[in-house]
Structure formats: C-alpha cells, structure tokens
Amino acid sequence: MWCVPHPVKHDHTLVLLDTEGLGDVEKGNSQNDSWIFALAVLLSSTLVFNSMGTIDQQAMEQLHYVTELTEKIKVKSTEQASDFEDDSSEFKRFFPSFVWCVRDFNLQLQLNGKDITEDEYLKNALKLKPGLSTTIRNYNLPRECILHxxxxxxCFVFDRPASKTDLQNLDNVEESQLDPAFVKQTKKFCAHINEESPVKTLSGGYMMTGRGLGDVAISYVEAIRSGSIPSMENAVLALAKIENSRAIQEALSKYDEMMNQCLNTFxxxxxxGFLNLDKEFHAEAVKVFMNLSFKDENQEYQSKLIIELGHKKAVYMKQNEEASVRKCRALLQELSAAMEKGISEGKFAVPGGYKLFTEEKKSLVIDYLNASGKGVKSLxxxxxxxxxxxxxxxxxxMADKTLKEKEKKLAxxxxxxxxxxREKEILEKANMDLKKNLENEQESxxxxxxxxxxxxxxxxxxxxxxxxxxxxxxxKEQQEMLATGFKTQCQMLEDEIKQLREENSKPQSLMGEILTAILPGPLGKLVKKVLL
Incomplete structure (x- = not known):
C-alpha cells in the first residue's frame, strides 16, 4: 500500500494497492489468487489489470478469477442471503471501474484495416460470440462478467519502456533514457487515474475515509480467514457500528467543549439561561453526529446520543446549581458579616434588640435580592x-423584654x-423550571x-x-446485448431495471415513524402529539 496526497483532488489521499501477480506457478494455489483478486475488487474504486503483449484468449483466460467472484463475494449479509441466491446483479453498484493495461504492446491499433482507439480495442476484445456450445460459453463467460x-x-497500451539492455537495470534508468512513447503513454494513464478515478464509496453514497478503508479491509480479511464469504453489507454494518460509535463520542466531546468554555460564566x-446554552450546544452536537454517522439502522445510535446528552445536561445543570450555591453563600456571608458580629457581641441581647435584628435582616434580604449573578439557587x-x-x-x-407575650407570638x-x-416561591419556581426543562427537551x-x-x-x-x-x-449493457442477439440476458437486465425503478418510486418514511424510533417511551408520544 502506497498513500500519497492526491495530486489533483484537494484534501484527498490517493491510495495505491499493489497485489502480487496472479497465476504464479510456484505458489501452486489458485484459491490464494482468487481471494487476492476478490479483495482488490472489494477495496478499490478503480481496478487496474495488467497483462503482457495483447488482449487475446490467453490473456482473457488469465482473468478467469472474475468468473469466480459470485463465489467469493456477497452483497447481502449472510443472514439475509440464501446460499443459492445470486446477487451479482448488484455488483455494478459496488464494484470499481475496470482499467486494462497492456504492457509491451506489439500490435498496431487497427481493426479491419482502420485505426481504432485503445478503448475500442478493449471493446472489441470483450465482444461476445453468439452460440450455446461449451467452447463459446467458456469464451463468453469472463467477458460477460467484466461487462456485467x-x-x-x-484500456491503455504501453510500448516497451526501454531497450533490452536497459530493461535489465530498469530501477537505475533515468526518465530521459526511457522510450518517449512509453513516457507519453504513462503520463496519459496517470492523468486518467488522477482525474477520473472516483472516491471509494459504500452503499448510499458514503465516502470512504482512510480509517474506514482499514476497518473494512480487516472485516473482509477476517471473513476470508474464517472460511466464510465476505459480504459487502456485513462490512458496511461493521463499519457503521465503529463510525456511529465514534460519531457519538465526537458529538459528546463537542458538547463538553462548548459547555466547558462557559463554566467560568456559571x-x-x-x-x-442554562437551558438556552444547552439547546445551542445540543444542536451543535447533533450536527456533528449527523455529519459523521451513516446507516444508523432504526436510529439506534441517535437514541444513545439523546440519552448521553441528557446525562451530560444533568451533570452541567448540577454544576450550574453548585456554582449558584457557592456564589449565594459567599454573598450572604459578606452581607451578614455585621449581623454575625452583632450576634456574637450581644448587640441584639438588649431591650428592643429584636426590632433591631429584624431591621438588619430586612436590609440584608433587600441587598441580597438586588445583587446580580446569584444564579438559580438564590431562593x-x-x-x-x-x-x-x-x-x-x-x-x-424571647430575650427582648420590651415585647409582650402576645407581640412575641405575632412576631x-x-x-x-x-x-x-419563601417555601411557596421556591416550589413555584421549581415547577416553572421543570416546565421549562420539559419544553427544552421537547424542542431538542x-x-x-x-x-x-x-x-x-x-x-x-x-x-x-x-x-x-x-x-x-x-x-447501456442491455443495448450491447441486444446488438449481439443475447435475448435472455436482455430480459434479465430488463427485470433488474424494473426492480430499480420500483425501488425509486417507493414512498418515504413518515415523521411519526421516525419519532417512535428515536424517542424514549411516553416522550415519543408526547413530542409526536406536539409535532402533529
């Protein structure tokens, strides 16, 4: 594997995966080659196949691994797919583009005496023959698989890069010593890969990241090593589990980061005021999650995020309350300093002392209530x-002798x-806060x-x-088949096209169905009622 900054696409990485050559007689293990070919197909967005000389039947037979792909790769998960079900009609959706490079090309690019392009040369080589004999079926099979x-x-064809003498020491040959035609062909090939090769995507248009590529590579290799058939859907689901878990953590980190910046203002x-902060930071956290998550079946991970954000909110709400308690206690300590000194010095233990005490108490309350920044626990x-x-x-x-018993009782x-x-006011405020908190949750x-x-x-x-x-x-494939008289394949393609059109015309999920999926218990019903 060779990873380089993409020379054309900004903020992208070009990943070159180089496999060992196929058909090595010394290995004596064709299954190894089949799995390498299958793995290269699964991981790449553009598959480059090298052959020598020309594209002839011998070269096509070297590519027989393509005919085994239905045995090596499944689209659907093993739980959903039958052992006898052929889902190869979906391969074109997931498979890479196919580039055939013919090295040391020794023919003229001509057909029936007329000059043709490299792509026309490949198209002619992939043309199917009519007939039902075993020989013709064997001839057509790899071509059908490539087309389907x-x-x-x-296609790209390359002249020999250098003279026979230089070929023996090619690693040390300067570019200026290479055949100019070969250099020109190589630059043309590189330009195509850089400009036309698409970003590797998964089902639903999810663009693969480097970490994601590593995760699906592990998933495929583990499936191969365990003796099972790699499933693209299983790999996607495994990746979704990893990425959605990460999306939750990134979202929670975003919420923490924004709340922590406000701790010094608590x-x-x-x-x-706190609920407005929570609402703003909650929305930012959800944006992070939505940008990173994919294939969140039944909104399982979004439901977890809702719960975790609720826990975070409770923690910071408590910190906000504790900050309020500290601030209020410090303020009361400051405002009551003179009163505490008077109590300790016996200032109020004199006739008329109770009136003096209540006046200072009243003054303290006025100063306390007028002070700002006390927070939510002031009462x-x-x-x-x-x-x-x-x-x-x-x-x-009781010690104030200027007061009669009746006056003391009234006092x-x-x-x-x-x-x-005050207790009633506290209770009313608590109920109001509870109502606002519920409204905040409904809005979230x-x-x-x-x-x-x-x-x-x-x-x-x-x-x-x-x-x-x-x-x-x-x-396009159907037109090619129709032009060569392959009616059975045309009908199969017609059925596949019909199924795709039906899938596109299916109605979307209703809002109510989404609500019941992500909202816990009675809250789901409550918010559903509010929205509908």
Missing amino acids: YFHSHK PTETQE EVLQEFFKEKENVESTIL EQRSQAEAAA YKMHVEMLQKKMDEDREKIKEENEWLIKEKL
Whole structure:
C-alpha cells in the first residue's frame, strides 16, 4: 500500500494497492489468487489489470478469477442471503471501474484495416460470440462478467519502456533514457487515474475515509480467514457500528467543549439561561453526529446520543446549581458579616434588640435580592440561611423584654409566614423550571427529528441518484446485448431495471415513524402529539 496526497483532488489521499501477480506457478494455489483478486475488487474504486503483449484468449483466460467472484463475494449479509441466491446483479453498484493495461504492446491499433482507439480495442476484445456450445460459453463467460460486474471499462497500451539492455537495470534508468512513447503513454494513464478515478464509496453514497478503508479491509480479511464469504453489507454494518460509535463520542466531546468554555460564566442568572446554552450546544452536537454517522439502522445510535446528552445536561445543570450555591453563600456571608458580629457581641441581647435584628435582616434580604449573578439557587440558599438563624432569632425574640407575650407570638407567626412564603416561591419556581426543562427537551427532540428527516431525505436522494446511474449503466449493457442477439440476458437486465425503478418510486418514511424510533417511551408520544 502506497498513500500519497492526491495530486489533483484537494484534501484527498490517493491510495495505491499493489497485489502480487496472479497465476504464479510456484505458489501452486489458485484459491490464494482468487481471494487476492476478490479483495482488490472489494477495496478499490478503480481496478487496474495488467497483462503482457495483447488482449487475446490467453490473456482473457488469465482473468478467469472474475468468473469466480459470485463465489467469493456477497452483497447481502449472510443472514439475509440464501446460499443459492445470486446477487451479482448488484455488483455494478459496488464494484470499481475496470482499467486494462497492456504492457509491451506489439500490435498496431487497427481493426479491419482502420485505426481504432485503445478503448475500442478493449471493446472489441470483450465482444461476445453468439452460440450455446461449451467452447463459446467458456469464451463468453469472463467477458460477460467484466461487462456485467464493472461499470466502466478503459484500456491503455504501453510500448516497451526501454531497450533490452536497459530493461535489465530498469530501477537505475533515468526518465530521459526511457522510450518517449512509453513516457507519453504513462503520463496519459496517470492523468486518467488522477482525474477520473472516483472516491471509494459504500452503499448510499458514503465516502470512504482512510480509517474506514482499514476497518473494512480487516472485516473482509477476517471473513476470508474464517472460511466464510465476505459480504459487502456485513462490512458496511461493521463499519457503521465503529463510525456511529465514534460519531457519538465526537458529538459528546463537542458538547463538553462548548459547555466547558462557559463554566467560568456559571452560574447563569436563570434556569432558562442554562437551558438556552444547552439547546445551542445540543444542536451543535447533533450536527456533528449527523455529519459523521451513516446507516444508523432504526436510529439506534441517535437514541444513545439523546440519552448521553441528557446525562451530560444533568451533570452541567448540577454544576450550574453548585456554582449558584457557592456564589449565594459567599454573598450572604459578606452581607451578614455585621449581623454575625452583632450576634456574637450581644448587640441584639438588649431591650428592643429584636426590632433591631429584624431591621438588619430586612436590609440584608433587600441587598441580597438586588445583587446580580446569584444564579438559580438564590431562593433556596436564602431559605437555608434563615433556617440556620431560626434558633438565634427565637432567642433574641424571647430575650427582648420590651415585647409582650402576645407581640412575641405575632412576631413568631410573621417569621413563620415569611418562611412559608419563601417555601411557596421556591416550589413555584421549581415547577416553572421543570416546565421549562420539559419544553427544552421537547424542542431538542423536535430538532433531532427534523435533522434526522433532513438526513433521511438526503440519503434517499443519494440512493435514488445511485439507482438512476445504475439504470443507465444497465441500459447501456442491455443495448450491447441486444446488438449481439443475447435475448435472455436482455430480459434479465430488463427485470433488474424494473426492480430499480420500483425501488425509486417507493414512498418515504413518515415523521411519526421516525419519532417512535428515536424517542424514549411516553416522550415519543408526547413530542409526536406536539409535532402533529
């Protein structure tokens, strides 16, 4: 494997996979060659086949491995595919383009006395013969497979690169010493590979990354080593599992990164302030997930993301509350410093002391409530502070000799009423926060559904485009078969084209079906009701 920055396509890598030569008599193991050929087909976006001299029957027989691909590769997963089911009609969708390079070409590019192009030379070599004899079937089989499995066919012919003497020391020969015709042909070949070779894609238009290529290579090789037939769908599902798990982690990291940047601004003034942050960061995290995920069957991984983001939200919400508690306690400590000093020095343990205490308490509350930046736990911390002072206040009240018993009872009732009013306010605020939190979750779930619907629409369009492309390829193949009188193959292609058109006309999933797939339990029903 040789990986280089792509010379034409920015931010792409050109991966060159070089296999050992096929048909080595010293190995004495044709199965090894078959698997190497199958693996090269599975991993590449352009398959380059080398032969020497000319494209003749002998060269075609060296390519007999193409006729074994139905035994070596399956499109569908092993659970879905029958042992007797032939899914080779789908090969053209997944297989690479086919480039035949003829080295040391020693013929004139002519047909019936007329000059022809390299591609016309290959097209003529792949032409089928009519007839049903065993000899003709054997002649046609590799040609049919090349035409039926690979979506485009290109040919390049090369003169000898140098003289016989220089060939023996080719590694040390300078480019200037190479045959000019060979250099020109090589540059033409390289330009085609650089400009025309497509990005390796999987079903649904998923563009392969370097990490993804490594993962599917492992998947295919492990299947071969275990004695089973590599399935393209199994490899895609295995890759989807890896990539979707990574998509979750990347999305959660994005949420963490954005929340951590806000920790120094905690506490938020209100619960709504925190929920607005969560809503914004949640949306960014979902965008990351949607960009990285693919083939998330039944929205399994998106459901996991929803749950994990809920856990993250709870953790940061608690941190926001804890920051509020610390801020409020520090503020109360500062505001009550004079009161605490007065208590310790007996300032309120005198006639009229209770009135003095309540005035300072009232002043403290006013200053506390007017202070900004206290956060979401300001009422709870204030209530906790006064609960801690209940015994002190009661002692001051009882010790104040200027007050009659009836006045003391009224004062005690007033204090209890104030505490009850604060408790009621805390409860009302908690209920309001709970309602806002539920609304926040509903908006987040709705956003999940909308993004999912958009992604499903995009994926659906990719599949439709892929199907339309495949229909055009099969129509071209059908015309070739029709021109050479192969009616049976024409009918088979007609059936395949009909099936592709039916697939493109199927209705899309409804929003309600998506909701029940990704939203947990009653929340799904609730949000579904809101959306519908």
